[in-house]
Amino acid sequence: MDESKRQLWEERFEEQATSGMTVDTWCAEKQISKHTFYYWKQRIQKEKMEGNDKNTASPLFAKLEMPSASDDRITEAGLIIRWRGFEMVLSDQRDISLATQFIRQLSQS
Known part of the structure; x- marks a missing residue:
């Protein structure tokens, strides 16, 4: 995935999360379809999880x-x-x- 596109969508996700608006309201205001919003959210999360699978050699500790x-x-x-x-x-x-x-x-x- 193009890094600039990933960064743009991660910024959008952060903006929506901190806006206090629902996804529906935020998407309507930004003129972005909910389908597109959720598509990119799922795609980026999937890539992050696949990246975590590759890094299983270093376990996470709490x-x-x-x-x-x-x-x-x-x-x-x-x-x-x-x-x-x-x-x-x-x-x-x-x-x-x-x-x-x-x-x-x-x-x-």
Whole structure:
């Protein structure tokens, strides 16, 4: 894919995401069809995922740590996950599936 086209669409995706508008509204205002918007979004995401598959030799790690006793957000033993500026606080072991989904989503972005 042409790098300038990829950059243009990534800028458009960012603009839409930060605009506070729905995709429908943003596309109507920019006179871009929703079909075209979603086509490029899917195409770029697919290429990113294919690129990640090629880089499987270097695994991704997320820092996991137990909260300190002074962390007032947690009233019982739990886990804090911080990764790329995001944070997830888990206080129940049943939340592990949520943490797994969280890390998968962030690794795709």
